[in-house]
Amino acid sequence: MPTVLRWGPYRAFFYSNERGEPPHIHVRAGDFEAKFWLHDLSVAVNAGFPAHEITFTADELVVTLADGRRIATPLAWYPRLRDASALARAHFELMPMGIHWPELDEDLGIAGMLKGRPAV
Secondary structure: OOEEEEEOOEEEEOOOOOOOOOOEEEEEEOOEEEEEEOOOOOEOOOOOOOEEEEEEOOOEEEEEEOOOOEEEEEHHHOHHHHOOOHHHHHOOEEOOOEEEEOOOOEEEEHHHHHOOOOOO
């Protein structure tokens, strides 16, 4: 999903594959990321599952986690990535709880990928 706010070094955004959770927002600055529940503005506890490597096949996004697990999800689940050029896909940022493609303004949460959730 798109970035909803930039304020100095902070970027507020939503992961497009985190359906089924209470309303919340992620805030990132540098290498730090926080997740806030919106109903009471409390901080959500989430240790995250840091990504280590990202590759694309003809029809899948493959993420290797820092602990060695591999997640392969259909590229069809992520229309912005599916429709993007290989160059745009290759420009991504690994974050503590997900992946950000700045040129595409797309953010995917690792927890959502582990739960098999496509983008909305």
